[in-house]
Amino acid sequence: xxxxxxxxxxxxxxxxxxxxxxxxxxxxxxRIFLHGPSGSGKSTLLGLLAGINAIQAGDIxxxxxxMRQLSAAKRDQFRADHIGTIFxxxxxxxxxxxxxxxxxxxQYSKMRKSKLxxxxxxxxxxLLENLGxxxxxxxxxxxxxxxxxxxxxxxxxxxxxxxxxxxxxxxxSALDADSREAFIETLFNQAEKYQATILFVxxxxxxxxxxxxxxxxxxxxxxxx
Amino acid sequence: MNLASLAFKSSWNRKSSVFLTLFTIAISxxxxxxxxxxxxxxxxxxxxxxxxxxxxVGARTGDxxxxxxxxxxxxxANNAVQWQSYEYIKQQRGVAWTIPIxxxxxxxxxxxxxxxxxxxxxxxxxxxxMLAFEHxxxxxxxxxxxxxxxxxxxxxxxxxxxxxxSHGMGNTSFHHHDDxxxxxxxxxxxxxxxxxxxxxxxxxxxxxxxxxxxxxSPRMIGKAINKPSNEAVHSHDEHKHEDHHSHDDHEHDDHEHDDxxxxxxSHGEHGHKTHQPVESEPGDLIGEPKQITAFLxxxxxxxxxxxxxxxxxxxxxxPLLAIMPGVTLRELWGMLDIVEKILLLFSIVVVIISLxxxxxxxxxxxxQRRRELAILRSVGARPWHIFSLLTSExxxxxxxxxxxxxxxxxxxxxxxxxxxxxxxxxxxSLSMLSSYEVMLLGAIMLAGTVMGLFPxxxxxxxxLSDGMSIKI
Numbered sequence: 134x135x136x137x138x139x140x141x142x143x144x145x146x147x148x149x150x151x152x153x154x155x156x157x158x159x160x161x162x163x164r165i166f167l168h169g170p171s172g173s174g175k176s177t178l179l180g181l182l183a184g185i186n187a188i189q190a191g192d193i194x195x196x197x198x199x200m201r202q203l204s205a206a207k208r209d210q211f212r213a214d215h216i217g218t219i220f221x222x223x224x225x226x227x228x229x230x231x232x233x234x235x236x237x238x239x240q241y242s243k244m245r246k247s248k249l250x251x252x253x254x255x256x257x258x259x260l261l262e263n264l265g266x267x268x269x270x271x272x273x274x275x276x277x278x279x280x281x282x283x284x285x286x287x288x289x290x291x292x293x294x295x296x297x298x299x300x301x302x303x304x305x306s307a308l309d310a311d312s313r314e315a316f317i318e319t320l321f322n323q324a325e326k327y328q329a330t331i332l333f334v335x336x337x338x339x340x341x342x343x344x345x346x347x348x349x350x351x352x353x354x355x356x357x358x
Numbered sequence: 359m360n361l362a363s364l365a366f367k368s369s370w371n372r373k374s375s376v377f378l379t380l381f382t383i384a385i386s387x388x389x390x391x392x393x394x395x396x397x398x399x400x401x402x403x404x405x406x407x408x409x410x411x412x413x414x415v416g417a418r419t420g421d422x423x424x425x426x427x428x429x430x431x432x433x434x435a436n437n438a439v440q441w442q443s444y445e446y447i448k449q450q451r452g453v454a455w456t457i458p459i460x461x462x463x464x465x466x467x468x469x470x471x472x473x474x475x476x477x478x479x480x481x482x483x484x485x486x487x488m489l490a491f492e493h494x495x496x497x498x499x500x501x502x503x504x505x506x507x508x509x510x511x512x513x514x515x516x517x518x519x520x521x522x523x524s525h526g527m528g529n530t531s532f533h534h535h536d537d538x539x540x541x542x543x544x545x546x547x548x549x550x551x552x553x554x555x556x557x558x559x560x561x562x563x564x565x566x567x568x569x570x571x572x573x574x575s576p577r578m579i580g581k582a583i584n585k586p587s588n589e590a591v592h593s594h595d596e597h598k599h600e601d602h603h604s605h606d607d608h609e610h611d612d613h614e615h616d617d618x619x620x621x622x623x624s625h626g627e628h629g630h631k632t633h634q635p636v637e638s639e640p641g642d643l644i645g646e647p648k649q650i651t652a653f654l655x656x657x658x659x660x661x662x663x664x665x666x667x668x669x670x671x672x673x674x675x676x677p678l679l680a681i682m683p684g685v686t687l688r689e690l691w692g693m694l695d696i697v698e699k700i701l702l703l704f705s706i707v708v709v710i711i712s713l714x715x716x717x718x719x720x721x722x723x724x725x726q727r728r729r730e731l732a733i734l735r736s737v738g739a740r741p742w743h744i745f746s747l748l749t750s751e752x753x754x755x756x757x758x759x760x761x762x763x764x765x766x767x768x769x770x771x772x773x774x775x776x777x778x779x780x781x782x783x784x785x786x787s788l789s790m791l792s793s794y795e796v797m798l799l800g801a802i803m804l805a806g807t808v809m810g811l812f813p814x815x816x817x818x819x820x821x822l823s824d825g826m827s828i829k830i
Contacts, residue, residue, distance in 0.1 A: 226730055
């Protein structure tokens with residue numbers, strides 16, 4: 134699913150590389166807990182995986198695609214087609230309703246749209262229902278939802294159109310302990326249903342045992358040592 | 359959901375600042391369109407004021423002053439043209455027609471113009487259009503009056519009604535000649551020129567009103583003897599005259615009463631509010647004026663125009679001035695040109711300021727929207743999408759501003775129309791946008807789009823540098 138080899142990345146005006154990963158392999162359907170304190174190069178790694186930033190040295194292969202060979206536009210398209218993202222918080226566009234926010238996940242991908250078995254809106258609604266956002270909540274404005282509910286809407290957006298990889302960047306840090314586990318559970322349920330790989334980034338060790346594998350960025354990142 | 363609806367929804371989310379911006383643009387668009395429309399209409403109504411007249415002749419003064427007083431009824435000609443001079447110049451070779459005009463009096467604020475029947479046959483305005491009658495006909499004798507369309511409309515006058523012409527200009531003239539009522543026999547069709555706001559009377563009526571200067575009686579006596587035909591006409595309301603006798607006395611010369619006693623008055627019926635033609639005996643229209651304000655001339659060939667013009671300007675009898683109205687109109691408009699250009703400049707500056715306001719708002723809100731951009735990037739939007747989104751927001755705001763501004767513009771015209779017509783004689787047409795005005799709107803749209811490029815470029819670079827991570 135994901136193969137990283139000899140990846141070295143340094144930001145402009147920073148002499149030392151931020152990231153230096155010799156090897157990391159993640160197989161399809163795996164649920165990975167990526168742990169790293171702030172400054173360990175998490176964001177940089179996610180930016181490279183999602184194709185926001187260009188690879189300078191080394192390789193990242195996702196779904197048998199060499200990210201390095203893709204142009205910026207192709208990388209954006211790749212992200213739109215294959216990767217769903219959930220952020221820490223404020224995932225949603227405040228001027229769209231929850232259903233529209235979910236539909237946004239397919240906005241830029243014909244491929245994800247083509248995987249839909251029903252209309253985009255129906256899929257969005259049923260995804261929201263599965264994630265515990267019922268129709269009363271769906272009718273609300275995004276700002277009226279609790280953070281936990283917002284994260285569920287964001288999860289629905291990440292899953293719509295069945296992308297192969299879900300990147301969740303500390304999605305539970307704004308939630309209380311109970312909702313955290315519940316959220317991760319629903320996340321796993323959906324991932325299982327769609328055979329999606331989950332790359333869950335967090336610094337909350339207590340969640341680590343829920344995952345198939347724990348990867349410490351500090352350990353694999355040569356630049357952090 | 360396409361980009362435009364995304365842009366629209368995003369704008370709607372920030373509606374208070376967007377609406378303010380939009381409204382600013384709308385106001386500036388309205389201002390620009392209004393100023394341009396008024397400018398265009400003023401220019402054309404200006405150029406259409408007089409047509410087909412080769413020369414305007416008056417006492418020596420400035421070209422523009424003569425034009426203003428004789429055609430626009432603005433200002434006052436201090437000196438006059440002697441009647442003999444008029445009679446003499448009239449006889450020159452090549453003269454096709456002349457129209458004597460005598461100004462200086464008013465009726466309820468409307469200029470009174472003394473002339474003869476040649477006015478109705480030879481005067482042209484616009485594109486060589488003749489004066490046409492809405493109701494009635496030209497005056498036939500010294501007690502009849504023809505109104506411009508505005509005069510009749512505003513004062514609610516009808517054919518057959520009697521009105522009183524006062525001496526001097528202005529609404530509150532003290533010199534009311536209540537003993538000289540005149541019958542309305544004709545109302546002209548609208549022309550969009552000062553003719554609409556003019557009361558036309560025969561020269562003789564002007565003459566009688568003033569008593570042709572203060573040396574008085576001989577002329578009146580002479581007329582009484584020479585023109586017995588007028589005496590057949592009945593007198594008017596005697597009581598009315600008696601009522602005003604006492605204070606008329608010290609205001610006017612005795613010949614006024616001579617006038618009356620000679621019975622030179624036409625019909626005395628009041629409140630005759632019909633459009634029935636008024637029957638009357640034809641009478642003398644000119645009388646024996648000593649002087650007139652100016653006269654208009656037409657020639658058989660343009661060759662004569664220059665020649666006669668030279669002769670008039672060198673006329674030995676008195677200092678006279680002959681102007682070619684077309685040339686002087688252009689000259690006058692040239693003087694207004696700078697004002698016109700400044701107005702245009704100001705309205706363009708206002709538009710630019712309003713667009714800069716939009717730019718400021720878009721840039722100011724952009725920072726708060728970096729999260730929005732990051733979310734869009736995370737679902738696969740390219741920097742180019744972000745760029746288009748921001749640009750289309752500017753386009754939407756400018757477009758709506760232009761639409762609202764155009765609507766306000768039409769409302770403004772609708773409201774200003776009567777005022778402009780009444781005060782300045784500029785007839786604004788509520789016509790659709792001209793190609794020029796559409797071009798102006800197009801230029802504003804273009805400018806708005808260009809303004810939109812700045813926040814769009816900035817957002818483009820934000821989206822490149824921020825990526826999906828949100829740094830606020």
